[in-house]
Each structure stands twice: as structure tokens, then as C-alpha cells.
Amino acid sequence: MDENLILFQHFMSADMRIKNEILRMAPPTDYYDQDSLVKYLDRLYDSLDFVFSELKCVALDIFGKDSYELLKIKTFEKETKKAAFACGTDYDRLNEFYTNYISKMDQNFLDEVKENCIGYAFGWRNPMKSASTVNEMLHYMHASLVNNDHFLQSIPLLDEKINVNKEPISLRGVESDYFRDVFNHIPKVLDIGITDMVCLSDRKMIMMVRDRGHALTIEVTLENDTAFIEYFVPKLCNIDMVNSLPGVTKVTEKSVGARGIFGVRVDELATRLPTFIAAVPTDQDMIDMEPDIDKYTYA
Secondary structure, three states, X not given: OOHHHHHHHHHHHHHHHHHHHHHHOOOOOOOOOHHHHHHHHHHHHHHHHHHHHHHHHHHHHHHOOOOHHHHHHHHHHHHHHHHHHHHOOOHHHHHHHHHHHHHOOOHHHHHHHHHHOOOOOXXXXXXXHOOOOHHHHHHHHHHHHHOOHHHHOXXXXXXXXXXXXOOEEEEEEOOOHHHHHHHHHOOOOOOOOOEEEEEEEOOEEEEEXXXXXXXXXXXXXXXXXXXXXXXXXXXXXXXXXXXXXXXXXXXXXXXXXXXXXXXXXXXXXXXXXXXXXXXXXXXXXXXOOOOOOOOOOOO
């Protein structure tokens, strides 16, 4: 199997493990005495060992042994463990520690990631320098990988077709009947640029679509009979159109990019996903305020 595909699969697995551990690390709301807090502290220290071990492994894989990212994680690990120990069994201090070192996601940091981790146009500033919690570090690493068009295009090709704009629509990674069906249903007349679909497994796919919101990124996860579609639109070409997207977190003229998530039935994914892509604005929609999605045929 391709080395970069294995790396991608490992990261997505580690990402989920770390996120679950972050939830488990929250101070208990039902503690009764000091003994229960002591038991929590034992669990917290074990969780910190696990989380930082995973973060260092991921940073080593993605950025390398001499990277700023790996160095910062090692330094932050020492700082975090020292701060946790200093809390003792003070419940209020433990809550403050959890927020300030583990869970917080500052809006300025999120905006910096949006501005710098964009497909086809990575910024000059490294958001890792501003990351101050485990959650923020993980978010940056996820964005830097998922939004990296060079990395996505390095994964072996399964199939490809050329659309009316003479741009490739590529299927990469692990063979999957579900996502091949999506690939087959993307019409060649759909007005999009270079498009890469990377199947990490039969149930997970990452997709980048150039020229929709500059470089629309989509992450599809199949759970039972539902396909969850999580997306990031880095450029707000038309605020009204973006705010009409399903599951979007509403934006304003001052917003930096847009995120959203919605679910569809798995057996409808192949037709619903191209329709969604057609609704994401392009640069032309900065002038033309009304989307023209009726002209596309999705059969």
C-alpha cells in the first residue's frame, strides 16, 4: 500500500483517538470527595501520556523529526504536565487547566488556520506558532493535511475523467463501491476545477474541489445508513449562497471561511453530493447573486 495513504489513514485514526481522549480528560461533574479527584488525576496523567505520544507520532509522520511542530509539541508537553501537577486536587484549578491547556479553541486561532491552510494557496504563516492547547494543535495538523492538494494528489490514482473545463476529476486511495458511485455521478458539465477524491477506507473519503469557494474541502463519513458530509469553504464568494448551504454555521462579511456538516442517506450520497457542490459559490457568484444549479444533470 502507498506510504502517503498509510500516513493519511494513520492520522485520521489518531485524530479520532485523541479527540475521544480529550473528552475523557474533562474533570468529573459528579465527584464526591478528594479520593474521587485523586482517581481522576491518575486517569488525567495517563491520558496526557497517551495524547502527547500520539501527537508526537503524528507530527513526526507529517512534518518530520526536525520540524517546528514536533519541537513545539515536546515543549508544550512538559509545560502541560507541570501545570496539571500544580493543580493538585483543587477542582476549580483542574477545570481551568482543562480549558486553558486541553480543550480551548480560540476564534482568532481558527481564523488563522482558515487563512493559511487552504488548498492551492497555503499561507506564509505557520498557525502552530499560535496554538496554545492540545485541541488547537490537533485542529491545525488536521487542516494542514486535509487541505494540502499536493499531498492528496500524491496518493495513487484509481480512476480519472476530464470535465468540460478540461480539468481532471480523480479517484484515489482505497477502492470503495460507495465512493466510486459518487465519482461516477459527478457530471462532466459541472463547473469545477481540479477535483481529487481520496478514499481512506470503505467508509471515509476526503475530497477537494478547486474553483468552488476557491478550494472546497469535503470529508464524508459513512455511519450505518447515514453519510455525514463535513465541509470547509475557504473563500466566501457570495454570503447569501454560503448561508443557504445545508448545515452551515452562518457567516457574515467579516467571517473567514465557512464550515458546515449535514447528513444524507447513504443510498442518496452519489446524487446529493454533486448537487451540494453545485450550490457552493464560485468567483462568478461574486457578481451573479443567483446560483444556476438547474442546468446540471446528475443522472
